[in-house]
Amino acid sequence: MLRDVTFGQYYLTKSFVHSMDARIKLILCLLFMVGIFFVQSFVGFAFVALFLLVAIGFSHVPLGSIVKSIKGIIFLLCLTALLNMFFTKDGNLLVSWWIFEIYDQGLIVAAKMLLRLVFLVMGSSLLTLTTTPVDLTHAIESLLKPLKVIKFPAHELALIMSLTLSFIPGLIEETDRIISAQKARGASFDSGNLIKRAKAFVPILIPLLVGGFRKAEELANAMNSRCYEGSTNRTQMRVMKLSWRDLVGALITVAVFATIFVVYAMRSQWSTITWLYF
Amino acid sequence: MSETTQQNVIIELQNATYYYKTFAEDGTAVQDIGVEGVTLSICEGDFVALVGHNGCGKSTLAKLLNGLLRPTNGKVLVSGMDTADKKCIFDIRKSVGMVFQNPDNQRVASIVEEDVAFGPENLGVPSAEIRERVYKALEQVNMVEFAHSAPSRLSGGQKQRIAIAGALAIQPKVLVLDESTAMLDPLGRKEVLAVAHQLNKQGMTVILITHFMEEVLDANKVIVMNNGHVVSQGTPMEIFTNTKLLEEVGLRAPRAVQLSHLLHQAGFAVTDNNTDIKMLGGEVCQELKR
Structure with a gap:
């Protein structure tokens, strides 16, 4: 769904x-x-x-x-x-x-x-x-590069955006899983009044949030292991050419x-x- | 996989200890043992399996190896560099590549080749060389044909091989697989292990962290951990035959070894502690025909 x-x-x-x-x-x-x-x-x-x-x-x-x-x-x-x-x-x-x-x-x-x-x-x-989100972020980074003069973190911003984009499908899958798991235990999401329904979403949001933090930590470890240190001395595989x-x-x-x-x-x-x- | 004694030590742990800070229910800070007093050395070209049940400190130990965690006490040396020395940290991470459990959580890009390129991009490698490295790494894990695919459409084993390629693109000397097979189906596990062994044959030092004893068979050194301590080290055979030790740490020898041992004890003419399940099968057939 x-x-x-x-x-x-x-x-x-x-x-x-x-x-x-x-x-x-x-x-x-x-x-x-x-x-x-x-x-x-x-x-x-x-x-x-x-x-x-x-x-x-x-x-x-x-x-x-x-x-x-x-x-x-x-x-x-x-x-x-x-x-x-x-x-x-x-x-x-x-x-x-x-x-x-x-x-x-x-x-x-x-x-x-x-x-x-x-x-x-x-x-x-x-x-x-x-x-691709990667290309898009490269583009944003490259277009925002002039703003580096005023210490605008173009690379960091672009990376955050691309990670967010590539994590969305995973988070959606996880939400689906959590909803199924809660339904299997008898939770209902489409009955009762508005407040009741809103409350029914708390047991979805909490595991999703906790899972999100866990994912973020694992990702941070993986990025650190691959020598990530921000934009300093970074190169790119793809050279953008017109x-x-x-x-x-x-x-x-x-x-x-x-x-x-x-x-x-x-x-x-x-x-x-x-x-x-x- | 040589048995020679003349090998260079690449990673050395001297009494390495790491405590986690956690909070008890009343809010006071307590120290949880991650690993404690671990002294061991890993030689170049080794295929080391690190085993133990969940929560025994395997993953903490792995994170100590490339400086993701710095030891509370003791020292961790990689090619002579101390992981506590901030100046060396990138050189250490360059020589120790790491692959984690969940392939989805260690992916930074949504196209395979871009993801593999992340490491060398961070190192400031020139563009043309990055491409070379990426394709060499993908070749090493047999994934070149998927260079332009989206990782989300691949199988678990393929995703994990991409993650290995990502680590290889940094050109490390040591590859640490931190429970990298735990989430995979049997086929995916086989693929990842095959890649690990192939890399080892080409001279890569591999540290395989796992709780599947079947994966330990072909290692040339096994380290057993329990409650944050290293309780035993030896060849797979030495570990498998030490039933008392295995029972203590809650592990089991591979099925083939267990079965052949029991059959041997029962008086059948089969090789004791046989790791080769096909050979055991042959022997059992021979026995039955007799």
Whole structure:
């Protein structure tokens, strides 16, 4: 039941997107995440969807794996859609019941917000599905390196992130095991009121926490045994090199979002103000 | 696996003692014995098996060997370097590679080759040489074909062989397997042991910590521990035939040895204390035909 968490799960295959430099992918992903909030029309969303589909096609990741990542935030999606639907009071009134009023603009805003969030999650999971956590942390480390001047612990931060990511599947498995063990002894997790249910989770959390500390200690021993001493004098096996793929990928993505920014600026009601920023 | 007496001592423990600090129920600090007064030496090229039941101090002893723990009293010397000397600690860890019990808890990366590379990366080895070392280590454990796999999809024995490769990439002189076979199925145990013996043949000093007596058979030295003390040292045969000692420390000789001993005592014409279960089987068949 807990196994279908896709986040942080690398999809192993060979593809154009997989062999792109992690740093470039990370920057492009950030651009994508910012850019998606500048899309305002459905035509724009169709444009982004097309781009996303092409990117997914070149990544050889099955669409199912990416769609699966949306499942995790389905509650958030529904909530956002509902809030947008009921609290937008623009346009023509379509339905009115008790204190609820739905306007046509509300539906449009809700649909756009929904699309935005779905694309956001799809785009970022495309990054994590095509980039190993190790590469991702190398990329973050490398991009944050300039901050070392102000003693920012870039390497340590990156390592903590990568360890966290690689320990998530193990912890999920352990949680599953503990839940089964407690169920076997007669614990029930889905009956009673909210407080009772919350209390039922204490016997899961405590062993999980204790197990987590034990794992952490063993890991620390293993890392120490392999001569870990922080970032001093550390080298890396993989040398990150830019290739033509990075140039092509970056050019396409930048072109797509440059178009989006330009369209936004042109359409915008405050175009005069926005132009000042460009 | 030579029986020559002229060997260089690589690890030496002189009266090594380690106490754990724990707290009694009333909150006062008490000392728990980890290991106490251990004096022994391990020679280059040895295959040493360290046995004892759970909680006898085997793992504490292992952690003393590469300075993960520093002895409360006494000394631990690795190639003449004292593990209590902070300046030597990385040189010590470079010469004593260690593999632990749970393969999932000693993994730092989610791709096999990246995980194996962790050690040499820490040592500041140049990139090209790291790659060389990683592939050599993977070759030594027969896992080259899995270099780009995710360890979470591998079997226990394979995961543990990856962990061994991770230790080998540091190019140690001694390999310590701290209960590394305890969590594995019989097949995985066989794989890991085969790798350990193969490495030993290539000149690696191996210290195998275990409570499976079957794994001790091919060692050339056995150290028996109980309650934090070394109670006996000797060849596997010397240990297996000392039934009184084994009973005291709660261990048992391998099944083949027990069975052949009992059959021999009962008057059958089989070799006494036979470690080879196939040979014993043959002998029993011969007896039955007679």
